[in-house]
Amino acid sequence: MKYMLIMRANDEGYAAYDELDFTEIIAAMGAYNESLMKAGVLLAGEGLTDAAEGFVVDFDSTPPVVTDGPYAEAKELFNGFWIIQVSSKEEAAEWAKRCPLGPGTRLEVRRVTELEDFPQDNEWIQKEAGWREELEGKAAGTNS
Amino acid sequence: MTETPSKVGADDANAPPERAGRDDAAERARRTIAAVWRIESARIVATLTRFVGDVGQAEDLAQEALVEALKQWPDEGVPRNPGAWLTAVAKRRAIDGWRRRERLDERYAAMARDLEQQGGEASDTFWDPDTIDDDILRLIFVSCHPVLSREAQIALTLRIVGGLSSDEIARAFLVPTATIQQRIVRAKKTLAAAKVPFEVPEPNEYAERLGSVLSVLYLIFNEGYLPASGEQWVRPDVSAEALRLARVVAGLMPKEPEAQSLVALMEFTASRFAARTARDGTPIPLDEQDRSRWDRAQIARGSAALARADRIGRGRASYGLQAAIAECHAVAPTADETDWARIALLYEALGRLAPSPVVELNRAVAVAMSTGPASALRIVDELAVGGRLAGYAPLPAVRGELLARLGRTDEARAELELAARLTGNERERAALLAKAAALKSSVE
Numbered sequence: 366m367k368y369m370l371i372m373r374a375n376d377e378g379y380a381a382y383d384e385l386d387f388t389e390i391i392a393a394m395g396a397y398n399e400s401l402m403k404a405g406v407l408l409a410g411e412g413l414t415d416a417a418e419g420f421v422v423d424f425d426s427t428p429p430v431v432t433d434g435p436y437a438e439a440k441e442l443f444n445g446f447w448i449i450q451v452s453s454k455e456e457a458a459e460w461a462k463r464c465p466l467g468p469g470t471r472l473e474v475r476r477v478t479e480l481e482d483f484p485q486d487n488e489w490i491q492k493e494a495g496w497r498e499e500l501e502g503k504a505a506g507t508n509s
Numbered sequence: 510m511t512e513t514p515s516k517v518g519a520d521d522a523n524a525p526p527e528r529a530g531r532d533d534a535a536e537r538a539r540r541t542i543a544a545v546w547r548i549e550s551a552r553i554v555a556t557l558t559r560f561v562g563d564v565g566q567a568e569d570l571a572q573e574a575l576v577e578a579l580k581q582w583p584d585e586g587v588p589r590n591p592g593a594w595l596t597a598v599a600k601r602r603a604i605d606g607w608r609r610r611e612r613l614d615e616r617y618a619a620m621a622r623d624l625e626q627q628g629g630e631a632s633d634t635f636w637d638p639d640t641i642d643d644d645i646l647r648l649i650f651v652s653c654h655p656v657l658s659r660e661a662q663i664a665l666t667l668r669i670v671g672g673l674s675s676d677e678i679a680r681a682f683l684v685p686t687a688t689i690q691q692r693i694v695r696a697k698k699t700l701a702a703a704k705v706p707f708e709v710p711e712p713n714e715y716a717e718r719l720g721s722v723l724s725v726l727y728l729i730f731n732e733g734y735l736p737a738s739g740e741q742w743v744r745p746d747v748s749a750e751a752l753r754l755a756r757v758v759a760g761l762m763p764k765e766p767e768a769q770s771l772v773a774l775m776e777f778t779a780s781r782f783a784a785r786t787a788r789d790g791t792p793i794p795l796d797e798q799d800r801s802r803w804d805r806a807q808i809a810r811g812s813a814a815l816a817r818a819d820r821i822g823r824g825r826a827s828y829g830l831q832a833a834i835a836e837c838h839a840v841a842p843t844a845d846e847t848d849w850a851r852i853a854l855l856y857e858a859l860g861r862l863a864p865s866p867v868v869e870l871n872r873a874v875a876v877a878m879s880t881g882p883a884s885a886l887r888i889v890d891e892l893a894v895g896g897r898l899a900g901y902a903p904l905p906a907v908r909g910e911l912l913a914r915l916g917r918t919d920e921a922r923a924e925l926e927l928a929a930r931l932t933g934n935e936r937e938r939a940a941l942l943a944k945a946a947a948l949k950s951s952v953e
Binding site: 402403404405406408409450451452453455456458459460479 | 537540541543544545547548642746749750752753754755756757760761783806810
């Protein structure tokens with residue numbers, strides 16, 4: 366089973382982050398990522414740039430409203446993720462607990478859906494699989 | 510994740526609160542310990558083997574520490590560094606054992622002093638970063654040592670490198686738990702009796718020993734993918750564990766193209782799991798699979814692993830060639846649009862590396878798809894004359910197919926019927942007979 370570790374930080378987390386030595390953070394995260402890789406469980410992971418470079422598309426109204434970041438109203442910002450493949454929920458929790466984060470940050474851990482989680486005879490599920498195939502088939506085609 | 514029994518108990522309406530809370534907390538602690546064990550066991554056993562010199566004894570000590578954890582952690586919570594805690598407890602057990610046997614000479618006395626200085630709470634830098642990776646590599650080589658039977662290598666690898674319990678291994682291989690326990694006990698005795706050193710093999714035997722490690726992992730993977738017995742056609746958990754271990758090995762041997770290639774081959778193969786069986790469990794052949802159900806992210810990981818192998822610059826050996834063939838299928842939008850000419854070349858290279866009539870038959874199929882049935886039939890006829898595939902159903906099945914495409918209907922029918930008689934699989938027999946019958950009706 367696959368789990369996504371979703372990293373979020375609030376103002377306190379960002380403030381603490383600014384106090385820290387950047388090279389130390391990089392080293393600690395590098396060591397954590399390496400431990401995931403060495404254990405053979407890491408499938409993917411990315412960190413996100415500052416929210417000021419992002420924007421929000423809000424669907425409360427029609428058409429949706431686009432607002433540039435940073436977002437004053439957000440209590441916590443999503444700033445990175447990992448996807449790991451493990452044998453149990455508890456194993457995902459053990460890996461999450463080892464992440465070198467401090468006060469004001471947290472990991473939300475969610476199981477990634479697999480094809481088996483959906484009713485296979487739903488026409489939209491089948492169509493979506495088709496689209497994905499087409500898009501990624503093109504991507505794969507340009508690489509090979 | 511420190512457990513809070515009272516809170517858990519309060520949520521349970523059906524049982525007396527306190528009792529249920531305790532059982533629930535104990536169960537959760539047990540599951541947490543199992544997860545910790547899975548993550549840490551290879552490092553624990555590797556570190557202990559360096560300490561006591563014998564893998565079997567190290568594993569016994571680690572298991573004793575695990576039992577201790579099961580007693581203590583449900584009440585006291587999981588320690589901050591559980592792997593270090595388990596290792597420290599196991600080392601203390603080892604020293605107690607030496608004391609009892611009055612073997613506390615200077616060497617052991619020094620170890621005991623070191624351990625006591627570290628105190629109960631071990632530090633984060635408990636593993637010696639300079640040796641732990643090498644120790645895990647040694648552990649892998651010892652688990653797959655040639656003094657052990659293949660079955661013993663597989664059981665020991667899953668147990669001490671993978672951190673699986675005997676129960677889990679037994680479930681994976683559809684045999685009784687006692688059988689696995691016996692295999693592991695015997696394997697430990699064999700290693701001790703042969704005085705197998707805790708070392709990475711010497712250069713002169715390295716390639717062969719690496720081959721053995723990779724074979725063991727591939728056999729475990731295939732156990733999940735192509736179960737010889739059992740009702741479930743695909744057991745992805747077994748294959749997922751083999752893939753995880755292959756990634757561990759590839760990470761420890763970044764300069765070994767075959768280790769990277771094995772990861773690639775497993776990723777490509779596993780990417781098809783969801784498409785490989787119909788809902789009723791019937792296996793679906795590659796060319797009829799719904800390719801939209803192939804896992805594209807997994808295919809991308811396979812390609813990345815194969816690219817890593819190629820970047821090492823030592824060419825492709827057996828797993829590299831097999832992975833390259835699997836990649837051709839994985840990136841093809843349809844069976845017809847597959848690069849069959851390339852697959853034919855890859856099979857040719859594979860056959861030169863390790864001549865095999867089965868590889869040659871596969872090459873014939875690729876040649877038929879790329880060049881046409883006539884040149885493929887020449888390969889198949891040579892195989893048939895050679896006689897090494899006598900009684901092997903796929904040979905007449907392929908030959909029948911080729912003859913049919915060439916319009917030699919009577920011969921084709923005879924070959925398909927022969928294949929139907931030879932196959933052990935009922936569904937395949939029905940399909941072959943249907944093809945033969947269809948040929949007959951087209952003539953009449």
